[in-house]
Amino acid sequence: MCSNYDPVLDKTKLRTHFGVEDLPPDLKPRLWPGYVGPFIRKHEFADVGDEAVPKHELMVGSFGLIPHWAKDEKIARQTYNARSETVHEKPSFRDAWRLARHCIIPAEAIFEPDWRSGKCTPTRIVRTDGKPMGIAGLWTGWKQPNGEVLRSFTMLTVNADDHAFMRSYHKPDDEKRMVVILQDEEYDAWLSASPDESRYFLRQFPSELMATD
Incomplete structure (x- = not known):
């Protein structure tokens, strides 16, 4: 599970790796649930046939999905990760899953707790x-009391008990989990996938491509 991460805020990296532009200013360099950060979705007019319309668009939203029925945005503190096994049925996530509101969360790094020393060491x-x-996620919109819409997103996770790298993190007796990190060539397909096609992408990222920094 990932409760904090460093978003990609470099415009050159966003353009080169994700094909998006126009990053808003003043975003925080490390995000926790409830903080506002960038996510990437399929452009809402990508299918109109106009070559001038980009395939992807960069948005900003709350880290932690806020479903349309939520009374306030505090729910984001519990909805920053969505388990792939139950995302289709959990009230907080099922509408975004059913509507295939897929997104990519661009991250320089994620942080996980290492308990191998007997105490928690953020890594x-x-x-x-x-x-x-490029972390696979879901997004949605929530109407605030002032009438404005606040977008939000969550990271999808899979079991990592047998993952050579991620099984070393979290408490010894806890289930090991990891966020779904997409392969670079899968970005377009993930953003366009239907609900039935979505589960193909929900798998572990190769351990040899992950390291501590």
Whole structure:
């Protein structure tokens, strides 16, 4: 599970690796649930046939999915990760899953707790090839009391009990989990996938491509 991470805020990296532009200013360099950060979705007009319309668009939203029925945004503190095994049935996530509101969360690094010393040591995890992570997620919109819509997103996770790298993190007796890190060539397909096609992408990232920093 991932409760904090470093988002990609470098415009060149966002353009090169994710094909998006126009990053808003003043975003925090490390995000926790409830903080606002960038995510990438399929452009809402990508299918109109206009070559001038980009395939992807960069949005900002709350880290932690806020479903339309939520009374306030505090629910984001519990909805920053969605278990792939139950995402289709959990009230907080099932509508976004059913509507295939897929997104990619661009991350320089994620943080996980290492308990092997007997105490919690926050550990920064990166890709060994130096590329940013494209984490598979879901997004939605929530109407605030003032009438404005606040977008939000969550990271999808899978079991990692048998993962050579991620099984070393979290408490010894806890289930080991990891966020779904997409392969670079899967970005377009993930953003366009139907609900029936979505589970193909929900798998572990190769352990040899992950390292501490």
